[in-house]
Amino acid sequence: MTALLEIDDLSKSFGGVHAIERLSFVANEGEILGLIGPNGAGKTTLFNLINGVFPPDGGRVRFRGVDITGQAPHRVARQGLARTHQIVQPLDTMTVLQNCTVGACFGRENLPLSRAREAAREAAVFVGLEDRMETLAAQLTIVGKKRLELARALAAQSVLLMLDEVLAGLNPTEIEHMIGVIRRIRERGIAILIIEHLMQAIMSLSDRIVVLNSGQKLAEGTPAEVAGDPSVIEAYLGDPALARELHGRA
Amino acid sequence: MLRRPFFWIIALVIAVFALAPVVSGSVQLRESLLLASIYIILASNLNLMLGYAGYVNFGSIVFFGLGGYICVYLLGAPGWPLAAATLAAGVVVSVLALFFGLGILRLRGAYFALSTIGVNEAVQAFVANFAPWGGSSGLYLSSALFAPLGGPMRALWIIYFFLVGIMGLSLYLSYGIKISKFGLGLLAIGQNEDAASVLGVPTPLYKALAYSASAFLPALAGGLYFFKSAFIQPADAFDLTFSLEAIVIVMLGGQGTIAGPAIGAYFYEEMRGWLLTSDTFSNFQLVAAGALLLLIVQFLPSGLMGWVYGRWPQVRKVLE
Amino acid sequence: MTGIIASIIDGVLVGSVYGLAAMGLTLIWGVMDVVNLTHGSMIVAGMFGLYLLTEFVGLNPYAALPPVLVGGFLVGLALYWVSVHRMIGRPPLMSLLSTFSVNLVLIGIGTAVWGTVLFNVQVTLPGVSWGRYTFPGTHILAAVLTAVIALCLYLFLHRTRPGKAIRAVAGNRTAAELVGIPTTRVLSFAFGLGVALACVSGMLIATLFPFTLLSGDTYQLKSFVVTVLGGLGNPAGALMGGIALGLVEGLVTPFMPVSWTLVIEFALFVVVLIVRPGGVFTFRRS
Numbered sequence: 001m002t003a004l005l006e007i008d009d010l011s012k013s014f015g016g017v018h019a020i021e022r023l024s025f026v027a028n029e030g031e032i033l034g035l036i037g038p039n040g041a042g043k044t045t046l047f048n049l050i051n052g053v054f055p056p057d058g059g060r061v062r063f064r065g066v067d068i069t070g071q072a073p074h075r076v077a078r079q080g081l082a083r084t085h086q087i088v089q090p091l092d093t094m095t096v097l098q099n100c101t102v103g104a105c106f107g108r109e110n111l112p113l114s115r116a117r118e119a120a121r122e123a124a125v126f127v128g129l130e131d132r133m134e135t136l137a138a139q140l141t142i143v144g145k146k147r148l149e150l151a152r153a154l155a156a157q158s159v160l161l162m163l164d165e166v167l168a169g170l171n172p173t174e175i176e177h178m179i180g181v182i183r184r185i186r187e188r189g190i191a192i193l194i195i196e197h198l199m200q201a202i203m204s205l206s207d208r209i210v211v212l213n214s215g216q217k218l219a220e221g222t223p224a225e226v227a228g229d230p231s232v233i234e235a236y237l238g239d240p241a242l243a244r245e246l247h248g249r250a
Numbered sequence: 251m252l253r254r255p256f257f258w259i260i261a262l263v264i265a266v267f268a269l270a271p272v273v274s275g276s277v278q279l280r281e282s283l284l285l286a287s288i289y290i291i292l293a294s295n296l297n298l299m300l301g302y303a304g305y306v307n308f309g310s311i312v313f314f315g316l317g318g319y320i321c322v323y324l325l326g327a328p329g330w331p332l333a334a335a336t337l338a339a340g341v342v343v344s345v346l347a348l349f350f351g352l353g354i355l356r357l358r359g360a361y362f363a364l365s366t367i368g369v370n371e372a373v374q375a376f377v378a379n380f381a382p383w384g385g386s387s388g389l390y391l392s393s394a395l396f397a398p399l400g401g402p403m404r405a406l407w408i409i410y411f412f413l414v415g416i417m418g419l420s421l422y423l424s425y426g427i428k429i430s431k432f433g434l435g436l437l438a439i440g441q442n443e444d445a446a447s448v449l450g451v452p453t454p455l456y457k458a459l460a461y462s463a464s465a466f467l468p469a470l471a472g473g474l475y476f477f478k479s480a481f482i483q484p485a486d487a488f489d490l491t492f493s494l495e496a497i498v499i500v501m502l503g504g505q506g507t508i509a510g511p512a513i514g515a516y517f518y519e520e521m522r523g524w525l526l527t528s529d530t531f532s533n534f535q536l537v538a539a540g541a542l543l544l545l546i547v548q549f550l551p552s553g554l555m556g557w558v559y560g561r562w563p564q565v566r567k568v569l570e
Numbered sequence: 571m572t573g574i575i576a577s578i579i580d581g582v583l584v585g586s587v588y589g590l591a592a593m594g595l596t597l598i599w600g601v602m603d604v605v606n607l608t609h610g611s612m613i614v615a616g617m618f619g620l621y622l623l624t625e626f627v628g629l630n631p632y633a634a635l636p637p638v639l640v641g642g643f644l645v646g647l648a649l650y651w652v653s654v655h656r657m658i659g660r661p662p663l664m665s666l667l668s669t670f671s672v673n674l675v676l677i678g679i680g681t682a683v684w685g686t687v688l689f690n691v692q693v694t695l696p697g698v699s700w701g702r703y704t705f706p707g708t709h710i711l712a713a714v715l716t717a718v719i720a721l722c723l724y725l726f727l728h729r730t731r732p733g734k735a736i737r738a739v740a741g742n743r744t745a746a747e748l749v750g751i752p753t754t755r756v757l758s759f760a761f762g763l764g765v766a767l768a769c770v771s772g773m774l775i776a777t778l779f780p781f782t783l784l785s786g787d788t789y790q791l792k793s794f795v796v797t798v799l800g801g802l803g804n805p806a807g808a809l810m811g812g813i814a815l816g817l818v819e820g821l822v823t824p825f826m827p828v829s830w831t832l833v834i835e836f837a838l839f840v841v842v843l844i845v846r847p848g849g850v851f852t853f854r855r856s
Contacts, residue, residue, distance in 0.1 A: 030379035051448060091438055103439045105431050106450030113431045156450060159423030304663055308670075357843050359662045360605035364794055365843075368836045411715065494674070501667065534682060538675025548656055549670045 001028040010059035021215040034206030041212040080108040082153035083162040090137035097133045100155040103209025123155035163194040264418040277346035287417040293511035294420040298464040301505035304440030306363040309370030317469025336473040338369040343469035347475030351461035374488035388483025504555030576703040578820035583814015589809040590797035594767030600803015601740040607669040610790030611676045615773025638773045646765025651756040690780040712774045744811040748754040795839040
């Protein structure tokens with residue numbers, strides 16, 4: 001397994017609050033790495049550090065062997081790393097197709113407009129937005145906007161996709177559909193780093209899981225290993241004895 | 251672009267502007283259309299920053315004024331021919347804009363908007379103290395300079411046609427950018443700069459390029475305009491009122507569209523003409539502009555074109 | 571040397587009033603993310619208010635403070651409803667253009683009616699001497715009143731319910747709404763308060779210097795510089811930024827013609843924005 005994204009001793013504080021503290025882990029090519037942790041554990045902050053929204057106080061981020069620490073977001077995107085947002089950021093007055101075309105034009109392959117449109121169309125179809133191509137992004141439903149967020153990132157022909165709570169706000173059918181889309185993305189060889197609160201979903205999707213708590217790595221391993229780890233259970237539920245009991249009952 | 255109807259609509263507008271005064275023989279019409287052309291040039295190019303990238307440039311007049319100064323100066327003492335002087339003005343101003351842009355475009359929203367006023371004021375202060383350019387009294391051009399063009403009467407016509415040409419270029423430039431990859435990136439920046447950056451749009455470079463591109467044609471126009479007046483002084487060249495009017499025009503017509511600035515310029519000039527002839531209101535030009543802008547921003551933020559698109563969506567395919 | 575120190579001290583006194591002006595701007599900016607481009611004309615309104623009240627009503631200049639404060643608040647409320655209310659939540663471009671257009675209208679009407687003449691309000695107060703230099707009593711009293719107002723603002727924001735509501739809305743408008751705070755009322759109140767501060771600062775400045783109806787631009791730029799120094803939405807930072815600006819002015823004015831002061835302040839503005847966009851006097855996290 002070749003390492004694709006290397007997080008090395010990363011730290012970030014906001015005026016005395018240690019959002020991320022000496023965090024290290026690796027995401028490999030072609031794998032789905034799940035990132036879980038209680039609210040406020042620092043997961044979105046980690047994404048922001050990786051794709052350059054703000055620079056870390058310490059540590060390094062390496063992507064495909066290249067040090068990308070602190071690089072501006074557009075340069076990170078050019079290297080093949082795409083990301084979605086927890087609170088979706090559609091380009092409101094543009095259509096679905098135009099939104100995806102932006103992703104395709106400025107992503108890794110830096111496509112010219114005509115070819116970008118084709119890649120955009122393909123990405124929109126892939127996530128299930130084929131009959132919404134000409135709809136303005138502002139008029140989409142929440143599930144449409146979530147799919148658009150994903151399609152835009154896909155259109156960029158990236159090598160690693162960072163998904164931030166793509167399932168939040170969706171009903172069970174929509175969740176199932178989205179999980180299917182994520183699996184098919186992985187089948188294309190694209191690696192995925194996914195933040196998710198829906199335990200069942202992320203446990204079944206991920207090859208490996210990293211657990212974050214208060215900015216530090218709490219545990220790392222396969223879903224089964226992590227689910228059985230007492231410290232993880234305690235972090236989520238607060239009482240290992242209770243958790244074990246519930247775990248036994250489940 | 252040639253296959254789209256709008257391309258030919260622009261060509262038609264250029265033809266009308268060029269031919270109407272010739273056919274009617276009316277100098278008054280020519281002067282009126284000349285003013286309209288200048289408004290359209292200023293507004294269309296401003297639209298690149300305001301309508302596409304979403305950055306308010308209060309001081310866009312600085313390109314017009316500085317272009318005027320460079321051109322008039324080069325025509326005077328160094329004795330350059332008109333075409334070379336005008337072109338040099340355009341190139342110098344847009345290169346300067348590129349460098350300045352890279353700096354001040356790190357500022358967002360209101361900060362950027364205010365710094366554009368600062369840029370205008372700083373350039374005006376510099377020019378007013380710059381002796382080779384006449385300082386605060388300005389520069390005069392001898393009417394002998396109209397001789398190579400066939401005398402003053404003929405020169406005025408030639409200048410007019412050039413300005414119409416620049417107006418056409420401004421419209422085509424807006425159009426060309428809008429349908430290009432560069433334009434898509436700018437529009438994304440205008441929608442949500444942070445999201446655009448995450449998607450890979452090279453925001454600092456694109457903004458600076460837009461700022462620079464929005465400087466070139468107004469600088470050319472400034473060169474020709476002040477050559478025609480044969481006189482330039484700081485107070486006229488860097489008059490903020492002009493750029494404020496350009497903002498009102500862009501918002502009135504519909505920011506982000508190409509037809510918008512042109513239509514806005516037409517309506518605005520009509521209104522302005524009426525105001526100037528009416529005794530009560532002639533002092534209130536800026537007040538009227540301000541009130542109009544307020545109404546547009548509050549009730550019709552997408553401007554006239556936005557309203558038209560809302561009512562008749564098919565128009566969008568023809569008038570962009 | 572003592573001349574420079576005297577100049578600096580005087581600069582600090584005057585600068586505190588700039589800080590007061592900036593407090594109004596930064597309060598509005600911080601609470602509703604709106605840049606009030608009528609700020610300059612509101613400062614002038616306060617100046618003009620002082621002139622009208624002393625010339626035609628015969629009030630003692632400092633007795634004009636309460637009416638200017640209240641009048642400013644009411645004007646602020648009106649401005650909010652006319653130009654700001656519908657812009658909340660829209661792209662920043664819109665509120666910028668909206669307040670800007672109101673400013674055009676106000677200045678346009680003002681100069682059409684009263685022209686661009688110089689107004690001067692004569693205020694005589696005994697000064698404080700220090701060696702060869704006298705610090706004008708007006709400067710000292712203006713600084714003292716500024717300190718009092720700033721203290722009142724602090725107490726208001728931190729010890730009263732409306733004040734805390736303002737801070738809550740500034741922190742997180744959605745959360746504040748969920749807790750039952752009437753956000754629209756709070757926003758309009760905060761806007762009125764910001765404008766009131768601008769008017770009062772204008773009134774105080776008018777006790778120090780003559781003015782024209784176009785003076786607003788100068789003081790608006792100073793307010794922006796101060797806001798940037800102090801960090802957005804940070805009234806305490808604004809006060810300190812004002813004092814810092816006054817200090818810079820005190821250092822610069824003995825050596826340079828007055829027309830250059832503004833250029834330097836503007837350059838400072840741009841430099842600080844590029845180097846430390848979070849503000850120089852901020853203590854909070856970005």
